[in-house]
Structure formats: C-alpha cells, structure tokens
Amino acid sequence: MISGYWLEIINHVGINAIIALGLWVAIATGQLSVGHAAFAGIGGYVSAILTRDLHVPFLLALVCAGVVACIVGVIVSLLSLRLQHMFLAVATLGFGEAMVVLLLNIDYVGGIVGFQKIPLESNTLVIYAILAVLVFLFWRLENSRLGQAFRVVKDDEVIAAAVGINVGRTKVLAFGVSTFVAGVGGGLYVHLIGIVLPTDLGFAHSLNYLIFIVVGGVGTFWGPVVGSAVLTMLPELLRFSAQHRYVMFGLALLLMVVFRPRGLLTRRPIGAPEGILLSRLRQLAGLGAAPVRPVEEPEPRMGRVGE
Amino acid sequence: MPLELTIFLQQVTNGLMAGAAYSLVALGFTLTFGVLRVLNLAHPEVFMVGAFLGYLSITFLSPNFVLALAVSMVGAAVLGIIVERIALRPLRQAEYLMPLISTIAVSMIMQNGAAIAFGTEATRFPPALPTIFYNLRGIQISSVQIVIFVTAIVLMFVLKYYIDRTRMGRAIRATAEDAEVAAFLGVDVGMVVVLTMAVSSALAGAAGVMIGSLYNSAWPYMGINYGLKGLVIMIVGGVGSMEGAMIGGLILGVIEALTIGYLSSTYRDAIAFGILIAILLLRPHGLFGERIKTRAG
Numbered sequence: 261m262i263s264g265y266w267l268e269i270i271n272h273v274g275i276n277a278i279i280a281l282g283l284w285v286a287i288a289t290g291q292l293s294v295g296h297a298a299f300a301g302i303g304g305y306v307s308a309i310l311t312r313d314l315h316v317p318f319l320l321a322l323v324c325a326g327v328v329a330c331i332v333g334v335i336v337s338l339l340s341l342r343l344q345h346m347f348l349a350v351a352t353l354g355f356g357e358a359m360v361v362l363l364l365n366i367d368y369v370g371g372i373v374g375f376q377k378i379p380l381e382s383n384t385l386v387i388y389a390i391l392a393v394l395v396f397l398f399w400r401l402e403n404s405r406l407g408q409a410f411r412v413v414k415d416d417e418v419i420a421a422a423v424g425i426n427v428g429r430t431k432v433l434a435f436g437v438s439t440f441v442a443g444v445g446g447g448l449y450v451h452l453i454g455i456v457l458p459t460d461l462g463f464a465h466s467l468n469y470l471i472f473i474v475v476g477g478v479g480t481f482w483g484p485v486v487g488s489a490v491l492t493m494l495p496e497l498l499r500f501s502a503q504h505r506y507v508m509f510g511l512a513l514l515l516m517v518v519f520r521p522r523g524l525l526t527r528r529p530i531g532a533p534e535g536i537l538l539s540r541l542r543q544l545a546g547l548g549a550a551p552v553r554p555v556e557e558p559e560p561r562m563g564r565v566g567e
Numbered sequence: 568m569p570l571e572l573t574i575f576l577q578q579v580t581n582g583l584m585a586g587a588a589y590s591l592v593a594l595g596f597t598l599t600f601g602v603l604r605v606l607n608l609a610h611p612e613v614f615m616v617g618a619f620l621g622y623l624s625i626t627f628l629s630p631n632f633v634l635a636l637a638v639s640m641v642g643a644a645v646l647g648i649i650v651e652r653i654a655l656r657p658l659r660q661a662e663y664l665m666p667l668i669s670t671i672a673v674s675m676i677m678q679n680g681a682a683i684a685f686g687t688e689a690t691r692f693p694p695a696l697p698t699i700f701y702n703l704r705g706i707q708i709s710s711v712q713i714v715i716f717v718t719a720i721v722l723m724f725v726l727k728y729y730i731d732r733t734r735m736g737r738a739i740r741a742t743a744e745d746a747e748v749a750a751f752l753g754v755d756v757g758m759v760v761v762l763t764m765a766v767s768s769a770l771a772g773a774a775g776v777m778i779g780s781l782y783n784s785a786w787p788y789m790g791i792n793y794g795l796k797g798l799v800i801m802i803v804g805g806v807g808s809m810e811g812a813m814i815g816g817l818i819l820g821v822i823e824a825l826t827i828g829y830l831s832s833t834y835r836d837a838i839a840f841g842i843l844i845a846i847l848l849l850r851p852h853g854l855f856g857e858r859i860k861t862r863a864g
Contacts (some may be wrong), residue, residue, distance in 0.1 A: 342848075343847070347802065347847055349845065350798075350799060350802045350803075350843075350844070351844055352848065353799075353840075354799075354840040354841070354843070354844045357837065357840055358840060358841065360838050361834065361836065361837035362837075381819075383686075462753045463795065466740070467671070470664070470668075471668055471671065474667075474668050475667060475668060478664070498705060503683055504683065506675060506678075506679040507675070507676050507679045507680055507683065509675065510672045510673070510674075510675030510676035510679065511672070511676060513668070513671070513672035513675065514653075514654060514669060514672035514673060514676065517658065517665055517668050517669045517672060518654070518657045518658065518669065521657070521658050521665050522665075523665075
C-alpha cells in the first residue's frame with residue numbers, strides 16, 4: 261500500500277495536527293503560549309512511564325497523559341492570569357525551558373538520553389480517530405456560545421467581562437482543554453517514535469506548533485490542521501535538496517506569509533455570504549442552504565429616546 | 568583582598584562583559600518592537616551575519632577591529648533594511664502574529680544560508696585585537712574584554728544621545744508612542760521605520776563582531792542563544808525601554824556568570840529564566856516599563 265516512509269509522514273501530520281489544535285484553543289482565547297511542547301512532552305513522559313513500566317493499556321495511558329498535562333496547564337494558567345499577551349508568552353516560554361532542564365536532570369526518566377524503549381503503540385487508525393473526534397468537537401465548539409465567548413475574550417477582555425463572560429474561568433478552561441489535548445498528542449507522539457527526549461519539550465518545538473497555527477489561519481480550527489499538514493509535508497517534499505531544503509522551506513514560508521497575511525484559511529465573518537465553492541459543495545451534499553445569520557442590522561431610528 | 572571576594576568580583580566582571588553584548592542585542596529588539604510593534608526574530612540572525620561580516624573583513628580586508636566593526640555595522644544595517652522591505656512592510660496590517668512568523672522565515676533563510684556558505688562548524692575568528700591579560704587586584708581581565716565592553720557602552724550612550732537629543736530621535740520616540748498621531752503631526756513614519764531597522768541591525772552587527780572576537784569563533788547558529796536572551800531581557804527590562812534593555816542585559820550577564828561560578832553551568836539557563844520570571848511576576852511591566860495600554864484603553 262502506502263510506503264512506510266509516507267505512512268510515517270502521515271502519522272506525524274496527524275499528531276502535529278492534534279497538538280496544534282490543542283495550542284489553538286489557548287490562542288483562540290488570546291493566550292499566547294510559547295511553551296506548549298512542554299505540555300505535550302509531559303503527556304509523553306507520563307504515558308510512556310505508564311505503558312513501559314506500569315503496563316497500563318495504551319488508551320488509558322493516553323487519557324492519564326492528558327489529565328496530568330491538563331492539571332499542570334491549569335496551574336500555569338491560574339498563576340499567569342495577571343499576565344498579558346507578551347508576558348504570558350515569556351512565562352510559558354520560561355516554563356517550557358524549565359521543564360526541559362528539569363527532565364534533563366531526573367535520572368529515572370533517562371536524563372539526557374531520554375526515556376527509551378517505549379512500546380510502539382501508535383498507529384494511523386488511533387491517531388486519525390482521535391483527530392476526527394477533535395475536529396468534530398471543535399466544529400461544534402466554533403458555532404457554540406462557548407466558542408463565541410472565546411472569540412470575545414480574545415478580542416477584548418474588558419468587553420468580554422462587560423457582557424457577562426467570566427474571563428478568568430473561560431481562559432483557564434480553554435488552557436486546560438488545550439493542555440489536555442496537547443498531552444494526548446504528546447502521548448501519541450512518543451508511542452510513535454519510541455523515545456522521548458527532554459529537548460523535545462523546548463522552545464523550537466513550541467514555535468513549530470505556533471507556526472502551523474498562524475500560517476494555517478488562527479481564525480478557524482481548520483487552520484492548525486491545514487497548517488500542520490502543509491508545513492509537516494513541505495520539508496519532506498523538499499528532501500531532494502539536502503543542503504538547501506531549509507533555505508527553501510524558509511523561502512516558502514516567507515512567501516506564504518507575505519501573500520496570505522491572514523493565514524491560509526480564514527474564518528468567514530458573521531453575516532458574510534458563503535463563497536461559491538462552499539455553497540456548491542453544500543448543494544452537492546444535499547445539505548440545503550447555509551444557516552441564516554442576520555445580515556441586516558435593524559435601522560437606527562431617529563427620534564427621541566423612548567419612542 | 569579575600570579570595571571569596573576576588574572570585575565574586577571576577578564572576579561579576581565576566582558577567583558584565585558578556586552582559587554588554589546581550590544589552591546590544593536586546594536594544595535592537597526593543598527599538599524594533601517599540602517602533603514597528605513587531606518582534607523581529609530575524610534580529611539575532613543579523614547579529615550572526617554581523618559576526619561573519621567581521622570575520623570576512625578581518626580575513627580579506629585587514630585585521631583591524633575598528634574596520635571590522637564599521638563593515639559589519641554597515642552591512643548589517645543594509646541587511647536590516649532589506650528584511651524590513653520584503654518581510655515586514657507587506658505585513659503592516661496583518662494578523663498579529665504574522666510579522667513574527669515572517670521574521671522567523673527570514674531567520675531560517677539566513678541561518679541556513681550562512682550554514683551553506685560557511686559550513687555548520689564554527690569558523691575560527693582571526694584575532695584583530697592584541698590579547699593582553701591584566702591583573703587587577705587578583706581579577707583577570709583581557710584587553711579584548713575591555714575593548715568590547717567600552718565599545719558597547721560607547722555605542723549605547725551614542726544611541727541614547729541620538730534618541731533623546733536629536734530631532735530624528737524625537738521622531739522615533741513619537742512613532743514608538745503612537746505611529747498614527749506621529750504621522751498626523753508630520754513625521755515621516757516610513758523613514759523612521761527604515762532608520763530604526765538600520766540602527767538596531769547595526770547594533771546587532773556590532774555585537775556580532777564583538778562576540779566573535781571574544782570567543783574567537785563565528786557560527787551560523789550563534790544567533791539563537793543570544794536572540795532568546797535578548798528577547799527575555801527586553802521584556803524583563805520593560806518593553807520599549809532602552810534603559811531596561813541596557814541594564815537588563817548587564818544583569819542577565821552577571822546572573823549567568825554567578826550561576827556558572829557558584830552553582831553549575833547546567834542550571835544556568837533555568838535559574839536565569841527563573842529569576843527573570845520572578846521579576847516579571849512582581850513587576851508585570853518589566854523593570855522600567857510603562858503601562859502598556861491594553862486595547863480597551
């Protein structure tokens with residue numbers, strides 16, 4: 261069927277998409293986390309310890325990985341609620357690097373040589389099943405009130421609070437979800453390649469996921485998915501030119517960003533009509549008309565207050 | 568002088584020397600962020616290119632430190648202007664993380680371009696300064712360190728004077744505070760942007776030559792480390808604050824040196840980050856930062 265090499269790439273695309281989706285939830289509420297690889301890594305280490313040393317079944321280990329990552333994430337989020345934007349980014353960056361150093365110095369989990377001989381339990385089916393579930397959940401989320409709350413919090417926290425959204429709770433909830441997903445993704449990752457190193461939790465990897473999301477498009481959950489797919493496969497496609505491939509990748513990335521400054525995929529604003537392609541597809545699938553959103557605002561009425 | 572004090576002061580001295588270089592890089596970050604509102608992650612690569620330009624100047628022109636400095640600063644400034652033109656200007660109105668990613672793409676190109684041109688191993692930096700060791704009451708300083716420290720301080724003071732006392736400097740400050748209003752009042756914002764990029768890149772180039780001379784090597788991936796630290800210094804010192812970047816860099820240099828000296832080099836980064844995060848938690852706007860207006864005003 262598909263050669264082993266491309267299968268590996270497909271698996272990696274799936275896992276990157278999962279972790280990127282996780283990070284996306286945090287970014288969707290305006291919380292810029294530059295240390296998310298650390299949460300994925302925590303999930304990875306936890307699940308690896310569970311499966312290799314405690315012989316816990318794989319799926320259960322994944323859930324535990326997610327839970328642990330989530331708990332850590334919630335703690336980090338609570339501690340950094342005061343921090344805005346840039347400062348939150350630095351705090352998460354510091355957290356990520358601190359985790360790397362911590363893990364480098366714990367001998368039980370292997371220190372610098374990492375946690376090895378992890379049972380290779382991940383396969384395409386599991387990865388894409390989880391990805392499909394996530395995509396479905398996020399699709400529901402995007403059109404739900406919670407999803408809207410996320411967007412409002414991202415745009416302007418003061419207004420969000422003014423319209424009754426509990427900003428702190430929303431942000432911590434989003435961060436918890438995002439780290440849970442990242443933890444699960446990390447678990448899948450380590451069981452795919454059989455080893456996890458402390459450096460896998462570092463800034464460079466966190467930045468990678470960030471790039472997947474932003475290049476793919478921050479406005480919609482499909483952004484991280486498409487971004488992960490494109491940017492994971494691109495270096496492989498460029499493999500023919502060993503030395504120059506990173507320069508070409510950089511060039512490709514630059515072009516993508518300069519020509520699609522809002523991301524490869526953008527979210528259709530409320531009230532905007534669907535594009536032709538999407539409505540044709542909808543017709544073909546027999547789904548009927550797109551949900552109607554109010555396009556016209558009620559006309560402001562001139563007159564005295566109260567009339 | 569008692570031995571403990573000597574050791575302590577030696578570490579502090581080493582730290583200050585390294586810190587001066589950090590400061591220059593951090594200053595560049597602060598300037599670009601303040602004026603362009605963009606985190607320029609290609610900046611550390613300009614630093615790296617500066618080091619290589621210095622290497623080339625010393626090898627092919629003349630082993631003269633001042634010449635290398637000049638060549639590198641001019642070259643880096645030109646590079647910075649090009650980067651602004653192709654990677655930042657088209658994204659002026661983009662989604663808030665896009666310019667960042669654009670600069671990441673540029674940094675990737677520069678890093679790997681340099682690796683292709685100079686190889687992935689470190690390139691030996693020919694000495695352009697006579698290396699004499701001085702012994703001050705037990706503290707060892709080399710002439711190289713002194714020259715570098717003095718140059719860095721001089722550059723910083725020149726920059727400060729320029730920003731604070733000249734008309735163009737005032738234009739830069741105005742643009743950093745509010746670009747729209749500045750344009751309204753007649754400031755040529757485009758010119759300011761180009762100038763800012765040129766100046767901060769020139770500083771990075773200078774820092775590159777200095778670090779190259781200090782460690783006698785230039786390496787395509789030397790920018791990453793300095794970039795990360797420069798970034799953190801900028802934030803802890805207070806975004807948009809030049810004093811913060813200058814002092815923050817020196818502080819970080821000293822903290823690192825003390826950690827290496829008294830604890831262990833493994834924990835160097837963790838402790839440095841830890842202290843910086845602690846400072847941030849106590850003063851969320853950085854040491855010298857002003858309240859950044861949130862979008863709600």
